[in-house]
Amino acid sequence: MPCYEIDGLRPVVHPTAYVHPTAVLIGDVVIGPGAYIGPCASLRGDFGRIVLQRGCNVQDTCVIHGFPASDTLLEDNAHIGHGAVLHGCVIRADALVGMNAVVMDEAEIGAGAFVAASAFVRAGLKVPARSLAAGVPAKILRELSDQELAWKREGTATYQRLTERCLATMKECAPLAAEEPDRPRLDGGSVQPLVATKRAGD
Template sequence: MPCYSIEGVVPVIDPSAYVHPTAVLIGDVIVGPDCYVGPCAVLRGDFGRIELKRGSNLQDTCVIHGFPQQDTVVEENGHIGHGAVLHSCIVRRDALVGMNAVVMDEAEVGEATILAACAFVPAGKKIPPRSLAAGIPAKVIRELTDQEVAWKLEGTKTYQDLTKRSLASMKEVTALPAVEANRPRVQAPDVKPLIATKRG
């Protein structure tokens, strides 16, 4: 993957983490154990430190950056959805940042919180633990149910499993010219969207 030092500071990737070859890591970036970093994610540690702690995932096209001397941290089991942007903020343990959400400077997404897709957390805003927050700017809608917290954890475990699957089997190949007979399917776990889970 494209990995760059700046002023002698080199990114760190734990051997148990998976970072897709198209992700870009620059400078003071620390990817911890069992983390997943998806295709085309950008982690720019050229101003402040970026740290992904154990079991967190950063999905495709996410961007993490920050102001000088300010850290951006995703704590254990943090789950950052496709296209999200994090800037000098903290995502607490077991929290989920939805697709295309933006979390700004010195903001905090609380432990076991779900931040909805496309939400905007303004600079300095603290979203409390175990909340559902949504909107522009993001506002707390209500406390999460036990079912929602369990659903989030199941999704994060699926990405931790994807880390292992990717380390074991992902490789660059040439595409086939046609669909083969008896084409196999990817053996991913059976995880459903939250709406399907609530339907039972």
């Protein structure tokens, strides 16, 4: 992976974490046990500190950064969707930030809360635990259901298993010229989109 020290400070990656080779880590970045960092993510600890605790996932093309002397903290099992931007904020345990959402400085996403896809969480906003925040700018819409929280836990567990799969089997390769007969499917687990989960429960 592209990994850079700056001013003598270099990133820390726990041996059980997986960082994709195209992700970039710079400076004061600490990645905890079982965490997953997806392709083309950028974690720039060249001003403030970035800490990912146990079991977090930061998916493809996410950007994490902060002002000098700030901490950007992701607590255990935080789940950050594709393309999200986190800047000097706190994501509490088991919270989810949806795809392409932006969470600004000194915002705090409470434990088990969801930030909807493409939402903009303004600086300093506190999203209560187990709440849904959505919109531009984001507003607190409602409390999350037990079904939604269970769906999130399953999705995060799927990424934690992906971490193990990547460490065990992912390797660079040349593509095949043609699809092989009876091409198998990957066993990625049973998690499905939330809309499908809700439909199945109706």
